[in-house]
Amino acid sequence: MNVPAHMPDIRTLVPHSGQMVMLDRALSADTDMLCAEVRVHPGSVLADETGVGAWVGIEYMAQAIAAHAGWLALQRGGEVKVGFLLGSRKYEAKVSQFALGEVLHVHVHRVLQAENGLGAFECRIDIAGGMAAAATATVTVFQPANVNQFLKDGNVG
Numbered sequence: 001m002n003v004p005a006h007m008p009d010i011r012t013l014v015p016h017s018g019q020m021v022m023l024d025r026a027l028s029a030d031t032d033m034l035c036a037e038v039r040v041h042p043g044s045v046l047a048d049e050t051g052v053g054a055w056v057g058i059e060y061m062a063q064a065i066a067a068h069a070g071w072l073a074l075q076r077g078g079e080v081k082v083g084f085l086l087g088s089r090k091y092e093a094k095v096s097q098f099a100l101g102e103v104l105h106v107h108v109h110r111v112l113q114a115e116n117g118l119g120a121f122e123c124r125i126d127i128a129g130g131m132a133a134a135a136t137a138t139v140t141v142f143q144p145a146n147v148n149q150f151l152k153d154g155n156v157g
Contacts, residue, residue: 013070034068038104054093057135061123064106083143091137103128
């Protein structure tokens, strides 16, 4: 993996703002992969007194995919654009929740990228210093060339 010397702030890579940015930082990236970090703490979105449900992992994966798209766009001198989570196959979690205090590493690897903006990623979440592959999924996403036109009339071109 080609690891950049310095990764940009995660907030510059995703088209989210405020508390909806659920990732803490991007650790590494290359043309097909990105690894992001999440620290589960009491102020985490969707956290209760013990942690966040493992089902939140799908959003961590989706945001890591968005960060990858944003990183690639910035590498080309472009802008970060909105994309859509279409679905996931076989989201499996070995834990029922990610506990307060845990540090998660969210790995996304692009396995398909079509010209029309459709993409598929193999994703996994490791608990740092703990369980590898605590959650896994194949996630399908779509990033239209013109999001406003797509939202207006469904035109993907």
